[in-house]
Every structure is written in C-alpha cells, then in structure tokens.
Amino acid sequence: MEREGLDWAPSFHPGSLEICLNLAGDGTVAGDGSSLRLTPGTCGFYVPGEAGLRARREAGGRHQFLTVELARPFLRTRLAASAERLHPVVRALVEEGPGKVGVGGVERLNPRQLELVRALRSPPVPRAARRLWYEARALDVLVECCFAPAADELFCQRQLRLQRDRVAEAIGILKRNLAEPPSLGKLAREVGVSPCYLSRTFSREMGVSLSQFLRRLRLDRAAELLRSGEYNVTEAAFEVGYNSLSHFSAAFHETFGICPGLYPLRAKPAAKGK
Structure with missing residues (x-):
C-alpha cells in the first residue's frame, strides 16, 4: 500500500x-x-x-x-x-x-x-x-x-440480548476449538461470566447442555469432512477431537443412523442416468 x-x-x-x-x-x-x-x-x-x-x-x-x-x-x-x-x-x-x-x-x-x-x-x-x-x-x-436501537428497550430485554450475545460468543469459541475445546471454567472466563451462569444460560437458550452441543458440533463437522472425500474415518475423528475410534463410531451411528465408514457412500449423490 x-x-x-x-x-x-x-x-x-x-x-x-x-x-x-x-x-x-x-x-x-x-x-x-x-x-x-x-x-x-x-x-x-x-x-x-x-x-x-x-x-x-x-x-x-x-x-x-x-x-x-x-x-x-x-x-x-x-x-x-x-x-x-x-x-x-x-x-x-x-x-x-x-x-x-x-x-x-x-x-x-x-x-x-x-x-x-x-x-x-x-x-x-x-x-x-x-x-x-x-x-x-x-x-x-x-x-x-x-436497524435503529429501540429507545424503549426494557432492562429485562437488554439482559436477554446480552445473554444471547454471550451464548453466541461461546458457540464461536467452541467451533474454533473442536479438537481441544476449553473447559467450562475457561470458556466462562473468555465470555466474562461465571461457569454456573454460562451453563444455565446456554441450556436455556439452546435447549441442550454445553457438552451435548459440543458433541453435535464435532459430529456435524466430522460428517462434513467425510462428505468432502478428503478425510478417512480416523482422520475425521482426530480432527474434531475424538481420541477413541470406538467412541467416535458409536456417537456417529447414534446421531446419523449409519456408521462413519459408510456415511460418505450414502451422502454421495447418485450418478445421472442410473
């Protein structure tokens, strides 16, 4: 420049x-x-x-x-x-x-x-x-x-908005650290609240616990990697933080109804004319 x-x-x-x-x-x-x-x-x-x-x-x-x-x-x-x-x-x-x-x-x-x-x-x-x-x-x-901020925003509305912002920030941190996610305590410090408050607020906003949400994030990312054809099952599991292939396969099957080794075949679109 x-x-x-x-x-x-x-x-x-x-x-x-x-x-x-x-x-x-x-x-x-x-x-x-x-x-x-x-x-x-x-x-x-x-x-x-x-x-x-x-x-x-x-x-x-x-x-x-x-x-x-x-x-x-x-x-x-x-x-x-x-x-x-x-x-x-x-x-x-x-x-x-x-x-x-x-x-x-x-x-x-x-x-x-x-x-x-x-x-x-x-x-x-x-x-x-x-x-x-x-x-x-x-x-x-x-x-x-x-959009212009509402002049009559109530205190409770502002608190709800701040809660959602903190939950969104926590989700962003988890997405960036799937392989080595922070502990609840560290995650809470990064978003500026107590662990108990973050856990309670997250469950209320998302309908699942932090650990359940992280599990789904990891499995969704693993499925995306398998669909790409660039990762095998072992590589996809390690990429999203699973150290045990048996645990990964069981969690994947429970979530998607198919073992991870067969998932790319089901996800691949059928060839034209067949």
Whole structure:
C-alpha cells in the first residue's frame, strides 16, 4: 500500500447501501458533514449517493474487511414495511431515493456478527445453493447492523440480548476449538461470566447442555469432512477431537443412523442416468 494510504472511494457504488465488516486495518469514510472511522473489529455502513463519498484506507498495516453491498431495489422490496425502524441513513435510501449520501455509525463487531463473517468467508453449502444462501446472510448482516436501537428497550430485554450475545460468543469459541475445546471454567472466563451462569444460560437458550452441543458440533463437522472425500474415518475423528475410534463410531451411528465408514457412500449423490 502506498505511504499516504489508498483511496477507497472508487470501489463504492451509487444507489446502494454498503456495510463494512472491518477485521484489520484502519479506514475512514466521510461526506455531507459526517464521517466514520473503522478500526479493527468494528463495522459501519454508508450510502455513496450521487455526490459520492471520500474514503481512505490508511497505510502502514494489513487490511482485511468484508463489504456487503445491497442495492436500493433489493432494500425496498424487503424493508418498505419496516422502514420506520431503520437507521435514518438507510431509511433515507429506501424512502427518498439513491441521490443522498449518508454515513451511519460504527460499532464493535459482536459475536453474532463475527460468526457471520466466518460463514461468509467459507460458505457451508453446495455451490448451486450459494446465491440463495448469500442473500439470506446479507439480510442477516442488514438486521444486525442497520436497524435503529429501540429507545424503549426494557432492562429485562437488554439482559436477554446480552445473554444471547454471550451464548453466541461461546458457540464461536467452541467451533474454533473442536479438537481441544476449553473447559467450562475457561470458556466462562473468555465470555466474562461465571461457569454456573454460562451453563444455565446456554441450556436455556439452546435447549441442550454445553457438552451435548459440543458433541453435535464435532459430529456435524466430522460428517462434513467425510462428505468432502478428503478425510478417512480416523482422520475425521482426530480432527474434531475424538481420541477413541470406538467412541467416535458409536456417537456417529447414534446421531446419523449409519456408521462413519459408510456415511460418505450414502451422502454421495447418485450418478445421472442410473
């Protein structure tokens, strides 16, 4: 990157809403008397409008970010009925047209948004289904980032939202550490609560205990590895943290109704014309 940084604005598209999920590097977006600054681990949104925006990625560091771009016709089709709850910048685009520039706020990426980023970078669906899957995830990003917070949010509602965020953060940690998951105590410390509170909250939110949820995460991942054809049963078991093949095979059969050695054959689509 050049010493003075990179002009980022030419990548923007008039008539659209752009949501930047910023993982690394610093950037600024400015226009119409307002601006936002993206630092690592934040997200922000903006509408380039007809006049355009000024934007720069700062020099001297590694940049990693994901941008979700939503055209006005797409937004109008899906948001016209709920426009009053949108952030004013997004609402202006939906109701008034694409001409006006707008810069929204910046917030820290929460656990749900970080999970969305990870999913968007590695979609867990067949290629034929990706367009529909990406559209659904784009709407998830929109919901997470662009609705104005309710002014009348009650204390109990806020507590429930915080609980869900902590559960989502715990799930993200487990997914990243299937082979060597943290203990309940360490997991609780990482999300900032007591072990008893995390265990109780997790069970209430997910309907199963932490250990049951981890078991299903491991088996689902093992099934995915077996379907890929790149892992045999032993490799898949060790990859997700099972040290005993007999325990892995029993758990796999109990969950999927078939032994792991035969699972790839059942999962493989039948050849055409047969």
